[in-house]
Amino acid sequence: MSKLVRSAMPLFAAATMLATSALAAPPGTRPDIRIAEGPAFSMASIPAYKGDHKDIYAYIDAHKAEDVANLQRWVRQPSVSAQNIGIKEMAALAAADLKKIGFKEAEVVPTSGHPGVWGYYDAGAAKTLAVYMMLDVQPVEEKDWQVKPFDGALVDHPLGKVLMARGATNTKGPERAFLNAVEAIIATRGKLPVNLMILAECEEELGSIHYPELIAKYADRLKTAAGSIYPGGGQSPADGAVAMQLGNKGVLYIELEAKGSATGGGPQKAEIHSSWKATTDAPAWRLAQALATLTTADGNTILVPGYYDSIRQPNAEERSLFNGTLPGWTKREVNTRKSFAIDHWYDKMDARASLTRYLFDTTLNIDGLSSGYDGPGMKTILPHRAFAKLDSRLVPDQTPEESLRLIKAHLVAKGFSDIEVRQLSGYPPSQTSVSAPLVQAVLATYNKYGLPVDVSPRSGGSRPSYVFTKTLGIPDVTLAIGHGADAHAPNEYLLIDPKPGSKVFGLSAMEKFYVDTLYALAATK
Amino acid sequence: MSKLVRSAMPLFAAATMLATSALAAPPGTRPDIRIAEGPAFSMASIPAYKGDHKDIYAYIDAHKAEDVANLQRWVRQPSVSAQNIGIKEMAALAAADLKKIGFKEAEVVPTSGHPGVWGYYDAGAAKTLAVYMMLDVQPVEEKDWQVKPFDGALVDHPLGKVLMARGATNTKGPERAFLNAVEAIIATRGKLPVNLMILAECEEELGSIHYPELIAKYADRLKTAAGSIYPGGGQSPADGAVAMQLGNKGVLYIELEAKGSATGGGPQKAEIHSSWKATTDAPAWRLAQALATLTTADGNTILVPGYYDSIRQPNAEERSLFNGTLPGWTKREVNTRKSFAIDHWYDKMDARASLTRYLFDTTLNIDGLSSGYDGPGMKTILPHRAFAKLDSRLVPDQTPEESLRLIKAHLVAKGFSDIEVRQLSGYPPSQTSVSAPLVQAVLATYNKYGLPVDVSPRSGGSRPSYVFTKTLGIPDVTLAIGHGADAHAPNEYLLIDPKPGSKVFGLSAMEKFYVDTLYALAATK
Structure with a gap:
């Protein structure tokens, strides 16, 4: 939904969740970015x-x-x-x-x-x-x-x-x-x-x-x-x-923490014996449950409402550059996967689809998870704290401020106000035109x-x-x-x-x- | 549903998921264990x-x-x-x-x-x-x-x-x-x-x-x-x-591992730069998503189908012992929570409810979570492996073998056959009668x-x-x-x-x- 349409709505309607969500794309709906064959940037120029x-x-x-x-x-x-x-x-x-x-x-x-x-x-x-x-x-x-x-x-x-x-x-x-x-x-x-x-x-x-x-x-x-x-x-x-x-791309880097608290329950001081799970809220479960609300089951589509809404369609220069770079990517992508020991891109995307996502899609990635005991063998504890580090790569016109706001609002809406969200870094995407003299000289x-x-x-x-x-x-x-x-x-x-x-x-x-x-x-x- | 009823069904009907699940309790349904006031074991005897x-x-x-x-x-x-x-x-x-x-x-x-x-x-x-x-x-x-x-x-x-x-x-x-x-x-x-x-x-x-x-x-x-x-x-x-x-209680201790693989996608050799989340399956997301299917959002009810089915109702001796021990627990439970720095039991259970769960309920607890980077600050990686350690406390007549089978079957049914489940330990519950001479001598x-x-x-x-x-x-x-x-x-x-x-x-x-x-x-x- 464009911002113009939204701002044309009467304020009282825009202010209600129901009216807004009836017009906005459902959570997890990416902008439909499909770049047709067409003008392609060429080095021959x-x-x-x-x-x-x-x-x-x-x-x-x-x-x-x-x-x-x-x-x-x-x-x-x-x-x-x-x-x-x-x-x-x-x-x-x-x-x-x-x-x-x-x-x-x-x-x-x-x-x-x-x-x-x-x-x-x-x-x-x-x-x-x-x-x-x-x-x-x-x-x-x-x-x-x-x-x-x-x-x-x-x-x-x-x-x-x-x-x-x-x-x-x-x-x-x-x-x-x-x-x-x-x-x-x-x-x-x-x-x-x-x-x-x-x-x-x-x-x-x-x-x-x-x-x-x-x-x-x-x-x-x-x-x-x-x-x-x-x-x-x-x-x-x-x-x-x-x-x-x-x-x-820009980036938003956040840390999620679930911990024992007056609102969330669970032990607040230290881990406790795991037998008490029978009666006790567990921060590690809350973290896993909160994380799971952020994406689809395959982990590849973000379900935070509005997360994809500010992504704009590629402009004419970007489409031309995409068509120019696709043949090179088509040749390289198998070796790229091999170098990472990756069998296939998600959804078994082909070169065109994977390049589209790589260039024009936002991401939400888990950089790290930690809670309780991660050594060899077993320790039977109910940990009092659980952490996840996440980064989101941002494309035009996403901003770290809006992305963070949406994630926080989503967690609260899903009942996870006990999860603390801390921003560790954030900055917007950046772009230079291919027509700049600096670019032309390097090319x-x-x-x-x-x-x-x-x-x-x-x-x-x-x-x-x-x-x-x-x-x-x-x-x-x-x-x-x-x-x-x-x-x-x-x-x-x-x-x-x-x-x-x-x-x-x-x-x-x-x-x-x-x-x-x-x-x-x-x-x- | 009792085993007698199930075995009395025609084999072809018992073999279909639909017929079975139409009769079995929905996932997450605990046996309704409510112990009425009544005969209470007393030390005066x-x-x-x-x-x-x-x-x-x-x-x-x-x-x-x-x-x-x-x-x-x-x-x-x-x-x-x-x-x-x-x-x-x-x-x-x-x-x-x-x-x-x-x-x-x-x-x-x-x-x-x-x-x-x-x-x-x-x-x-x-x-x-x-x-x-x-x-x-x-x-x-x-x-x-x-x-x-x-x-x-x-x-x-x-x-x-x-x-x-x-x-x-x-x-x-x-x-x-x-x-x-x-x-x-x-x-x-x-x-x-x-x-x-x-x-x-x-x-x-x-x-x-x-x-x-x-x-x-x-x-x-x-x-x-x-x-x-x-x-x-x-x-x-x-x-x-x-x-x-x-x-x-008995125990089942398992480790779940999500990793890059031919079936699950994702990097198989080492972590990769997190920008590739745009095109790449992520084991850490798969782990979080798989974990989340195991419990309700609060982490306190197990959603693995059949998990509660083999739990039997307390027998007469257990009910008498429950009623005998409840007054003591009612006095102790506040101090127990204080010693753990726990504000309240889950669902704000009172003494009777929390003791019932502690004695007669099974559990599924996260002992540890680990994946990727857990140090200070940030590292922008897509980890190739993610681990969770879980323990489940078992009550009569649960067995570790059946509990493990149900968890594995559930993960497969939910589409998580890429998650490896390894048993680290497992043994059944144990019980001694209060009437045994050994017990009487100690009392x-x-x-x-x-x-x-x-x-x-x-x-x-x-x-x-x-x-x-x-x-x-x-x-x-x-x-x-x-x-x-x-x-x-x-x-x-x-x-x-x-x-x-x-x-x-x-x-x-x-x-x-x-x-x-x-x-x-x-x-x-």
């Missing part, structure tokens, strides 16, 4: 970047060992934001590197949470580019890894020699590779073709809670940038395809290398790029060259030396690509 | 035990310090069966104690799991008594304790000086107190008035999986016993009341001390006493003197020195009671 920078490429080839060592230094410094492990040290290390490279300003910037890092490189150039970086990583379960996750080991992999470590691909590896490229340009040419404003955070894996603080501090200067880039992401090993994701560079490029309206993941596109109003692009995998999982890696005949770039090729990108950007009108 | 053993009491008073030290030795030896911590050492310690006390046979007995301990004391007496002991304890969460749980600390408590340690009341404390009494008799009188067969296990907290093996090994000798006693349980601090529980001893006694048909908890009442066919009684609390919880304790005016026995009084009990038993016909 973009002329290839012609620049060639042999002197810089030669420098990169000659300094391979130092460049690998730089990545190892970065991943060997643990920086687990969720557990506050090594964050300060990582920020100091990054700031020191910037200073050494030649950034006039290079400083650790305190926030209300973990610090960030600001760096300004003054090339005296006409154009300025903002660079987003994240210096933190996900927690690790060391026992699941084949190497120690912070050893920075070089490992033989079917694709070639890889750097296997937490942060190798998400995202300290590509970020330090970008700085290697910057170093190579300065060493060869004396200075960069653009000015750089690097603003790094150490809380991406916590939902970038304080990145807006960092942005606010430098907003006046950042607004002068032609756009913002993020050296992350990677190529598909099957065909070398790169993904140009022009935005990302031109991909074309120079003849790479298959999937230009997609957004990633299914989240990062706080809304601060660039919404707060600062500048375009924002992720560079997606090179190959890594298992971000957020054990044995995360970044490919350093591909085997001969490989379709994907290794470290040195990534760096040359970054060099080209900076010159291509400098040349835009 | 039992003459008090007249024996007086001043010489032995004096010995106990004189050896208080050694007796406390014996309890401390036992609780200082960790014996966490679920984590295999200190089990061997505890068994060896107990066997050595028996040998030292004068048991002719005293040995650690291997089983397919943790070992047991057998001890035989030959008094040349006409009567033999079997003694059940458990030497294992629940796991601990040390951070929740006010003292180290295996330090055997003596702590000042509102009730007096207590031994605060894991196992203090459940049940190494009372067991070693019983052995103190045995030592006192032998030291004073030269020998016991009865022969003793002690058979201890180290797996009670694991569901006594291998106790039947131990029983089988000594069955021929144990069958000659007049009955079996278990020195466990305790008095209410409010009025000194003791609970004589003439049996216990007579309580009457000697003028204690309020609640004689109840069973405990809401479980222990493997079916091996005595069903396998061996001998009566079985728990001795419930002294006071402890927080079994299975932090700060478990046993009262050693009550404050003046206390209604409950301390350690020496417990030991004197055990002395009387053994002589009272020896005197039964």
Whole structure:
């Protein structure tokens, strides 16, 4: 139901639940998003970047060992934001590197949470580019890894020699590779073709809670940038395809807690002997029951009333991008499933359906469940507390505020007012147009290398790029060259030396690509 | 519906779901158990035990310090069966104690799991008594304790000086107190008035999986016993009341696992980035959804079809015992709730209703939930596995086999055949008649001390006493003197020195009671 129709209703009718629900879609009704075949964005419409920078490429080839060592230094410094492990040290290390490279300003910037890092490189150039970086990583379960996750080991992999470590691909590896490229340009040419404003955070894996603080501090200067880039992401090993994701989903991250209370019953102080279940309310059951009301039995459709209502239909550019990227996804999706050991997407969706959901659907995911005893064998207790961590990925025009409100209202309506809902993070989706000069320059560079490029309206993941596109109003692009995998999982890696005949770039090729990108950007009108 | 009616149906009709479910009670329908006021068992019907053993009491008073030290030795030896911590050492310690006390046979007995301990004391007496002991304890969460749980600390408590340690009341404390009494008799009188067969296990907290093996090994000798006693349980601090529980519920302990699979979808190898929820089945949702089908929204009524069907109505003895014990429960239940920090029983049940459920109702309890990330802050993952541990307490005539079958069939019928159900333990309920001479002798001893006694048909908890009442066919009684609390919880304790005016026995009084009990038993016909 459109907001126009709703606001045209007499207020007294709109205010009654019955009248509203009679007009609104039933809970669990997704907007019917079906994109017909039609105009498809094509890379053929973009002329290839012609620049060639042999002197810089030669420098990169000659300094391979130092460049690998730089990545190892970065991943060997643990920086687990969720557990506050090594964050300060990582920020100091990054700031020191910037200073050494030649950034006039290079400083650790305190926030209300973990610090960030600001760096300004003054090339005296006409154009300025903002660079987003994240210096933190996900927690690790060391026992699941084949190497120690912070050893920075070089490992033989079917694709070639890889750097296997937490942060190798998400995202300290590509970020330090970008700085290697910057170093190579300065060493060869004396200075960069653009000015750089690097603003790094150490809380991406916590939902970038304080990145807006960092942005606010430098907003006046950042607004002068032609756009913002993020050296992350990677190529598909099957065909070398790169993904140009022009935005990302937003996120709402919440924690649900059921506990013994005066209203909910149950023990309030500690677990009790499980024989008392005969007479006693159990928070763990309340949590399971509350969770179950949130989705259909298969866990794939959200039953919170109104949750899908603010999702808008894809616009013309998004439809064109969808049709342009579908063939690439159709080729990649089997390998993607294989890499996750997933037999089939839910409902056995085909490539078109799964891509539609990946790009245009919201999600509600359980990141963690915990209550009572989870050790080996048995413990017969009635736990007094039970927790679930959930994240919801948000698409236009969802907002974290509205999504949270709907979930809370639904739980209350279903009789679960005893369940506490705490927001841990939330920010809106973000989008950049494919027509932005920044985007066109990056695409031109991909074309120079003849790479298959999937230009997609957004990633299914989240990062706080809304601060660039919404707060600062500048375009924002992720560079997606090179190959890594298992971000957020054990044995995360970044490919350093591909085997001969490989379709994907290794470290040195990534760096040359970054060099080209900076010159291509400098040349835009 | 009775089994007679069902078996009288034509086979073809009984075999169809529709015909069966048309006759069976709808899922979630408990047997309507309402016990009217009527004949009530009264302790006044039992003459008090007249024996007086001043010489032995004096010995106990004189050896208080050694007796406390014996309890401390036992609780200082960790014996966490679920984590295999200190089990061997505890068994060896107990066997050595028996040998030292004068048991002719005293040995650690291997089983397919943790070992047991057998001890035989030959008094040349006409009567033999079997003694059940458990030497294992629940796991601990040390951070929740006010003292180290295996330090055997003596702590000042509102009730007096207590031994605060894991196992203090459940049940190494009372067991070693019983052995103190045995030592006192032998030291004073030269020998016991009865022969003793002690058979201890180290797996009670694991569901006594291998106790039947131990029983089988000594069955021929144990069958000659007049009955079996278990020195466990305790008095209410409010009025000194003791609970004589003439049996216990059985138990079914299961683990549910949802995981990525070819049939269920979802990642099979490791957690994946949560953005893929847009296209991917999630085991954690499947677990939550499967759990939710098992109970009503409040978590207090089991919706597994047939689950309540085999529960029989209380018989005449049980009704009389219920009416006899209700006044005591009515006095105690507020304090019980207070000790657990529970505001009210579920459905705000009164004393009569809560006692009915505690004694005659089955349960389904969540002991633990686990999936994905449960640390501080956020991790955005889609976990590939999710677990729930559940226990169900069983009343006559439920069996663990049938209960497990019904749960499995229900999950399959609800479309959750992707959920794996593993049984970790299971045994039937057990019951002893109040008219057994063993029971009468113990009740007579309580009457000697003028204690309020609640004689109840069973405990809401479980222990493997079916091996005595069903396998061996001998009566079985728990001795419930002294006071402890927080079994299975932090700060478990046993009262050693009550404050003046206390209604409950301390350690020496417990030991004197055990002395009387053994002589009272020896005197039964």
